[in-house]
Amino acid sequence: MTASHATARRSSTHQSIERAVAIMREFSEHEPALGVAEISRRVDLHKSTVSRILTTLTNEGLVTQDPSTGRYSLGVGLLTMAGVALGQIDARAAAFAHMEELASITAETVAIAVRRGDRAVSVGEVPSRQSVRYVTWVGRHFPLNCTASGKVLLAGMADDELASHLRHLVACTESSITSSGALELEVRAAAYHGFAIERDEFESGISTIAAPVLDHDAEVVAALSVGGPSFRLGGTVLDEFVQPLQLAAEATSNELGFAGEYPVSSVRDHV
Amino acid sequence: MTASHATARRSSTHQSIERAVAIMREFSEHEPALGVAEISRRVDLHKSTVSRILTTLTNEGLVTQDPSTGRYSLGVGLLTMAGVALGQIDARAAAFAHMEELASITAETVAIAVRRGDRAVSVGEVPSRQSVRYVTWVGRHFPLNCTASGKVLLAGMADDELASHLRHLVACTESSITSSGALELEVRAAAYHGFAIERDEFESGISTIAAPVLDHDAEVVAALSVGGPSFRLGGTVLDEFVQPLQLAAEATSNELGFAGEYPVSSVRDHV
DNA sequence: AACAGGGTTGCGTATCGCGCAACATAGGTC
DNA sequence: GACCTATGTTGCGCGATACGCAACCCTGTT
Numbered sequence: 278m279t280a281s282h283a284t285a286r287r288s289s290t291h292q293s294i295e296r297a298v299a300i301m302r303e304f305s306e307h308e309p310a311l312g313v314a315e316i317s318r319r320v321d322l323h324k325s326t327v328s329r330i331l332t333t334l335t336n337e338g339l340v341t342q343d344p345s346t347g348r349y350s351l352g353v354g355l356l357t358m359a360g361v362a363l364g365q366i367d368a369r370a371a372a373f374a375h376m377e378e379l380a381s382i383t384a385e386t387v388a389i390a391v392r393r394g395d396r397a398v399s400v401g402e403v404p405s406r407q408s409v410r411y412v413t414w415v416g417r418h419f420p421l422n423c424t425a426s427g428k429v430l431l432a433g434m435a436d437d438e439l440a441s442h443l444r445h446l447v448a449c450t451e452s453s454i455t456s457s458g459a460l461e462l463e464v465r466a467a468a469y470h471g472f473a474i475e476r477d478e479f480e481s482g483i484s485t486i487a488a489p490v491l492d493h494d495a496e497v498v499a500a501l502s503v504g505g506p507s508f509r510l511g512g513t514v515l516d517e518f519v520q521p522l523q524l525a526a527e528a529t530s531n532e533l534g535f536a537g538e539y540p541v542s543s544v545r546d547h548v
Numbered sequence: 549m550t551a552s553h554a555t556a557r558r559s560s561t562h563q564s565i566e567r568a569v570a571i572m573r574e575f576s577e578h579e580p581a582l583g584v585a586e587i588s589r590r591v592d593l594h595k596s597t598v599s600r601i602l603t604t605l606t607n608e609g610l611v612t613q614d615p616s617t618g619r620y621s622l623g624v625g626l627l628t629m630a631g632v633a634l635g636q637i638d639a640r641a642a643a644f645a646h647m648e649e650l651a652s653i654t655a656e657t658v659a660i661a662v663r664r665g666d667r668a669v670s671v672g673e674v675p676s677r678q679s680v681r682y683v684t685w686v687g688r689h690f691p692l693n694c695t696a697s698g699k700v701l702l703a704g705m706a707d708d709e710l711a712s713h714l715r716h717l718v719a720c721t722e723s724s725i726t727s728s729g730a731l732e733l734e735v736r737a738a739a740y741h742g743f744a745i746e747r748d749e750f751e752s753g754i755s756t757i758a759a760p761v762l763d764h765d766a767e768v769v770a771a772l773s774v775g776g777p778s779f780r781l782g783g784t785v786l787d788e789f790v791q792p793l794q795l796a797a798e799a800t801s802n803e804l805g806f807a808g809e810y811p812v813s814s815v816r817d818h819v
Numbered sequence: 820a821a822c823a824g825g826g827t828t829g830c831g832t833a834t835c836g837c838g839c840a841a842c843a844t845a846g847g848t849c
Numbered sequence: 850g851a852c853c854t855a856t857g858t859t860g861c862g863c864g865a866t867a868c869g870c871a872a873c874c875c876t877g878t879t
Contacts, residue, residue, distance in 0.1 A: 290600075290603065290604040290607060291564045291568070291600065291601060291604045291835085291836070292834090292835065292836085292867090292868095293562045293564050293565055293835085293836095293866090293867070293868095294564055294565055294568050294601065294604045294605065294608070295604060295607075295608065297562070297565050297568075298608040298610065301629055302629070304629070304632050305632060306631070306632060306635055309632055309635055309636050310636070312824095312825065312826080313825070313826055313827090314824075314825055314826080315825095322868090322869095323868070323869055323870080324825085324826075324827090324869095325826095325827075325828080325868080325869070325870080325871095326867080326868060326869075328826060328827060328828090329561075329562065329827090329828095329867080329868090330562060330565065331826095332561065332827085333561045333562045333565045333566060334565065336561060336566075337565070337566065337569040338664055338665065339569065341636075347825070347826060347875095347876095348825095350632075350633070350636050351629055351630075351632050351633035351636065352633060352664075353633060353637075353662060353664045353669050353671065354664060355626065355629050355630040355633045356630050356633060356634065356669060356670075356671065356686055356687035357669065357687040357688070357689055358572055358573070358575070358622055358626050358630075358687070359622075359626040359627050359629070359630030359686075359687055360577070360685050360686055360687025360688060361575050361576060361577060361580055361621075361622050361687070362621070362622035362623060362624060362626045362627060363627065363685075363687075364577055364580055364685075365580050365581070365612075365621050365622065366624075391624060393609060393623075393624045393625060394609065398624050398627060398628065399627075400624065400627065414631050414634070414635075415627055415630075415631055416627035416628040416629070416630055416631025416632070416634075417628075417631060418628055562866085562867070563836090563837095563865090563866065563867085564835090564836070564837095564866085564867090583855095583856065583857080584856070584857055584858090585855075585856055585857080586856095593837095593838095594837075594838055594839080595838095595856085595857075595858090596837080596838070596839080596840095596857095596858080596859080597836080597837060597838075599857060599858060599859090600836080600837090600858090600859095602857095603858085618844095618845090618856070618857055
């Protein structure tokens with residue numbers, strides 16, 4: 278375990294901080310609690326190192342230890358920092374009123390997402406009231422090529438950046454688009470029409486539609502989306518969402534100082 | 549700046565991680581973006597140290613740098629981890645349905661908070677729909693002695709732990725209780741009646757009422773609260789909230805496996 | 820009773836990261 | 850424009866920091 282670390286030697290980074298973050302990243306929705314040994318195996322560090330980092334993080338409140346089992350999980354101290362991070366996202370605040378209205382119009386779950394690297398991250402949501410509904414949560418993240426929001430975010434990129442993102446496409450379901458050619462077509466269409474659709478490409482049984490939120494520089498800073506179970510959103514139902522969705526996205530954009538012409542399209546020539 | 553660090557020398561801690569967290573903690577709702585020099589002064593570290601830690605955190609996505617101004621703020625990467633942390637809080641999930649109902653009954657903002665050290669941290673909220681309302685957010689935190697939720701959380705402590713928390717009371721407003729004797733009385737009453745009230749003690753103009761959420765071991769794990777502008781909640785209005793609030797808190801407790809007798813009291817002998 | 824597995828702690832060493840100082844850049848003032 | 854101040858970043862070399870090892874506790878199992 279001689280920390281050889283072939284990982285890219287960034288300009289100047291702090292090893293222990295990187296390790297601490299790597300450890301915290303091991304916790305997930307599915308495995309919210311982990312033991313020292315388990316983590317040690319996964320991040321390939323010595324037990325003692327992991328234990329010490331965890332006690333440090335525990336002292337800081339970012340991690341909690343269950344006194345009975347000895348296992349660790351992420352702590353409440355993260356919430357405060359995350360709350361501050363959320364407050365930084367202007368689009369989120371601007372969108373909320375419109376999201377509520379959109380939710381009442383469509384009766385489905387409405388969400389807003391931003392991009393972080395090669396993933397889309399949900400930063401706000403208004404859950405549907407229906408008993409069968411699409412459930413997300415703030416902080417959930419998805420590949421860009423598998424969701425409507427992702428396509429919209431891709432559509433806002435410069436050509437070279439888009440090209441680099443088209444290189445590695447991941448498949449979430451068997452309906453996921455993994456051909457860069459096919460995806461590029463969809464992204465171009467999304468850029469032109471001002472919305473994108475996805476059916477069963479991220480989770481089978483779920484369909485979503487998304488539209489971009491633009492800021493004062495006409496940059497795509499977020500994607501507004503409506504999603505629900507595919508059986509309710511088949512046929513032309515999603516098409517009926519286009520107009521209210523785009524109205525909400527446009528209104529949000531205007532609040533962010535966007536002054537240009539929002540690319541509205543009520544025509545549907547999607548697959 | 550010879551890192552003399554009179555700070556408590558915990559068993560075994562990682563200096564750079566502590567520093568990284570300290571830096572991240574400098575960001576707040578009021579100052580969501582800070583420069584290296586500013587942070588350097590506050591945490592009393594060399595500019596270069598702060599800069600390097602920030603670049604590390606930026607690489608990890610926990611921090612973002614505005615390329616134009618050079619200033620830093622907390623990043624979206626925190627959201628994912630915070631989402632996992634939230635999922636860990638059973639009381640939150642158990643409470644949500646009851647919180648929605650409570651919100652529709654009272655038409656005021658409903659929140660749920662847990663304790664972290666000497667503070668209460670909000671972990672969920674259903675905002676009121678009224679235009680004048682109490683606004684909170686997940687991750688917001690308050691002193692235990694200034695809020696109804698805090699008093700409820702104090703009421704669930706063992707005597708010795710309570711005593712230690714009664715030592716250092718902070719004043720948020722001029723109505724805040726800073727006498728440990730007076731606070732102890734209130735806390736005892738809260739333990740007996742199963743709810744606590746606060747008027748203008750945290751923020752002037754805001755009043756709240758809270759009730760405890762108990763788990764299968766009859767431990768107080770969270771506090772459910774209803775809050776709003778004091779002018780609407782004067783007189784006996786809060787008293788009318790006691791029953792629906794306690795019903796919601798009791799139902800939540802039952803979902804957590806609480807089997808005992810919930811300390812219900814519809815009588816009011818509060819000051 | 821012995822074992823296996825997990826979590827924590829002393830110890831000595833090498834590495835990691837600190838402070839220094841110099842550099843690059845931006846904005847303000849005369 | 851030349852100057853100055855203030856900010857953010859980067860080589861460099863020394864020294865504290867934190868790593869891996871191993872031994873230690875503990876709890877649950879065979």
